Amino acid sequence: xxxxxxxxxxGRRLTNVFERPGVLASVLISPAVxxxxxLVGGPLLIAIGLSFTNATSGQLHGKWVGLENFxxxxxxxxxxSAVWHxxxxxxxxxAIVLVVAGLLAHALTKNFPGKWLLRFLILLPWAAPIALSLxxxxxxxDTSYSIFNWTLVHFHLSKxxxxxxxxxxxxxxxGSVIAVHAxxxxxxxxxxxxxxxxxxxxxxxxxxxxDGATGLRKFWSVSLPLQLPIATVALLxxxxxxxxxxxxxxxxxxxGPPPSFSTEMVTTWSYKTGIEAGSLGPxxxxxxxxxxxxxxxxxxxxxxxxxxxxS
Amino acid sequence: MKEKGLSYLIVGPFAILLAFPFYVMVITxxxxxxxLYDPSVTPYWFGKQSPTxxxxxxxxxxxxxxxxxxxxxxxxxxVVAITLVLAVPAGYALARLAGRVGxxxxxxxxxxxxxxxxxxxxxxxxxINQVHLQxxxxxxxxxxxxxxxxxxxxxxxxxxxxxPAELEDAARVDGASRLKTLTRVVFPISVxxxxxxxxxxxxxxxxxxxxxxxxxxxxxxxxxxxxxxTDLIRGDLPEWGAIMVAALIPSIPLALLYNTFLDRFIAGFxxxxxx
Numbered sequence: 001x002x003x004x005x006x007x008x009x010x011g012r013r014l015t016n017v018f019e020r021p022g023v024l025a026s027v028l029i030s031p032a033v034x035x036x037x038x039l040v041g042g043p044l045l046i047a048i049g050l051s052f053t054n055a056t057s058g059q060l061h062g063k064w065v066g067l068e069n070f071x072x073x074x075x076x077x078x079x080x081s082a083v084w085h086x087x088x089x090x091x092x093x094x095a096i097v098l099v100v101a102g103l104l105a106h107a108l109t110k111n112f113p114g115k116w117l118l119r120f121l122i123l124l125p126w127a128a129p130i131a132l133s134l135x136x137x138x139x140x141x142d143t144s145y146s147i148f149n150w151t152l153v154h155f156h157l158s159k160x161x162x163x164x165x166x167x168x169x170x171x172x173x174x175g176s177v178i179a180v181h182a183x184x185x186x187x188x189x190x191x192x193x194x195x196x197x198x199x200x201x202x203x204x205x206x207x208x209x210x211d212g213a214t215g216l217r218k219f220w221s222v223s224l225p226l227q228l229p230i231a232t233v234a235l236l237x238x239x240x241x242x243x244x245x246x247x248x249x250x251x252x253x254x255x256g257p258p259p260s261f262s263t264e265m266v267t268t269w270s271y272k273t274g275i276e277a278g279s280l281g282p283x284x285x286x287x288x289x290x291x292x293x294x295x296x297x298x299x300x301x302x303x304x305x306x307x308x309x310x311s
Numbered sequence: 312m313k314e315k316g317l318s319y320l321i322v323g324p325f326a327i328l329l330a331f332p333f334y335v336m337v338i339t340x341x342x343x344x345x346x347l348y349d350p351s352v353t354p355y356w357f358g359k360q361s362p363t364x365x366x367x368x369x370x371x372x373x374x375x376x377x378x379x380x381x382x383x384x385x386x387x388x389x390v391v392a393i394t395l396v397l398a399v400p401a402g403y404a405l406a407r408l409a410g411r412v413g414x415x416x417x418x419x420x421x422x423x424x425x426x427x428x429x430x431x432x433x434x435x436x437x438x439i440n441q442v443h444l445q446x447x448x449x450x451x452x453x454x455x456x457x458x459x460x461x462x463x464x465x466x467x468x469x470x471x472x473x474x475p476a477e478l479e480d481a482a483r484v485d486g487a488s489r490l491k492t493l494t495r496v497v498f499p500i501s502v503x504x505x506x507x508x509x510x511x512x513x514x515x516x517x518x519x520x521x522x523x524x525x526x527x528x529x530x531x532x533x534x535x536x537x538x539x540x541t542d543l544i545r546g547d548l549p550e551w552g553a554i555m556v557a558a559l560i561p562s563i564p565l566a567l568l569y570n571t572f573l574d575r576f577i578a579g580f581x582x583x584x585x586x
Contacts, residue, residue, distance in 0.1 A: 024489055025408035032401035032460055039457035040423045046434035107321040118322050120570050121330035127569035128562035131520045131536035135558045136332035139551050147354040195577040244427035247520040251540055267429040274433040275525055284433045298422050
């Protein structure tokens with residue numbers, strides 16, 4: 001009885017503490033922040049630490065080698081071409097994504113019968129797990145039974161023994177990887193564009209109608225400029241998703257085809273060095289070369305977020 | 312009328328193009344094995360011996376596929392639970408209690424979502440080896456919240472902002488404490504938002520490839536996204552029919568859920584940023 005009486009005021013004090021928004025906020029927020037710091041910030045620091053050592057998957061604590069890993073990779077032709085391929089892969093696929101997604105999102109803002117089904121079909125490449133949908137692409141690019149080549153032969157556009165080898169010829173392989181990646185990202189960009197278009201107030205369209213702007217003219221002087229901020233967001237995401245993607249390239253070509261390795265990316269090169277060859281130190285150094293891309297994109301996003309807040 | 316026609320003209324062909332691989336998947340999944348390799352049978356449709364359940368029955372009886380599905384479900388459920396415990400309170404507090412600091416902190420948390428697995432897989436591989444979790448699905452349960460929590464926190468922050476604060480004020484005027492307001496008023500209305508986060512977090516788990524591929528090698532501990540690729544395709548003679556069944560089973564329900572919740576997703580995603 002006495003203990004209960006003694007406990008009561010303390011309990012009330014505890015509730016009172018929770019009545020202060022600042023205290024309650026930090027109690028609610030800190031678990032998530034700590035967890036993320038531990039699992040994102042921690043590994044990032046470990047990656048930086050590892051990149052200065054010669055650690056391997058057999059010998060987890062390697063010796064300090066200073067900047068040697070970075071210097072070696074910087075002058076390594078395999079790494080240099082991986083950077084160039086990553087650049088091409090990102091720029092070309094994102095250019096395709098922006099144009100196609102812009103067109104599609106614009107057309108999807110109107111209401112028409114069957115829109116739900118068409119939207120479902122368009123979103124499939126993004127909604128389905130990528131490692132699984134890539135199985136369809138692997139089969140469609142098959143050396144002997146490709147559906148594309150069957151069609152070419154069927155319509156006498158190619159001789160059976162001269163059909164293209166989509167994943168085995170250097171330039172075609174790069175083209176295929178870019179096409180599949182654009183295929184994957186287009187639906188995502190459409191979603192972001194739709195979100196942006198939905199936030200354009202109806203008055204803008206009314207005003208444009210009063211001023212007599214229709215069709216292409218309206219698209220060019222009204223819709224396009226208003227779409228620019230959201231296009232920037234879609235592009236920034238697209239750059240990160242593309243430059244840091246490994247699943248598509250690895251599953252389709254494994255960075256091949258040999259001997260040119262025309263689709264080797266920074267990510268696949270880092271995987272081959274760090275995990276397949278077990279050289280954790282150099283592998284970590286390679287993946288850290290992605291950090292500048294992320295830094296630039298993050299800063300751009302922050303600037304954008306601030307701008308959106310002010311306006 | 313003219314504008315509608317134009318919409319069909321743009322959307323129609325692209326819809327066919329984007330969905331085409333899934334069409335091929337369906338045809339291949341139910342096609343007789345011999346017909347797959349017979350050039351006289353069109354790859355665009357079934358031959359005389361099809362459609363057939365042979366590929367599906369092969370997949371479920373002769374491969375580890377059911378095991379991979381089970382592993383994926385276990386990891387997915389655990390990750391979703393961890394994500395909700397961490398992200399629901401954080402999302403609420405960032406939207407309501409933390410003011411301008413909350414907005415910046417929210418953007419900060421969201422930016423960590425942009426740090427990709429391809430940057431962290433080597434140090435995390437190192438950590439997983441240190442704590443002897445390699446080749447165990449628990450390594451994924453530990454690591455996956457690193458991307459689901461930032462993503463979910465951001466979405467939930469957007470959702471909570473769209474719930475009118477007046478509801479809570481009314482409860483507080485009636486004498487409810489902040490904690491009680493949270494459990495009795497806020498959480499019940501946020502069920503649709505939470506459901507959206509559950510679906511998208513689960514979908515992120517099924518989608519993940521790099522960590523699952525790096526951390527786990529024994530076949531019986533694999534996830535769907537890695538098992539199908541490593542065990543069914545890298546063999547000498549891939550069973551293309553069975554592979555397509557394996558790809559279809561998780562893809563179709565996920566895609567349907569994705570579509571159903573897409574509008575809510577957009578509301579949450581933009582709610583955090585563009586207002």
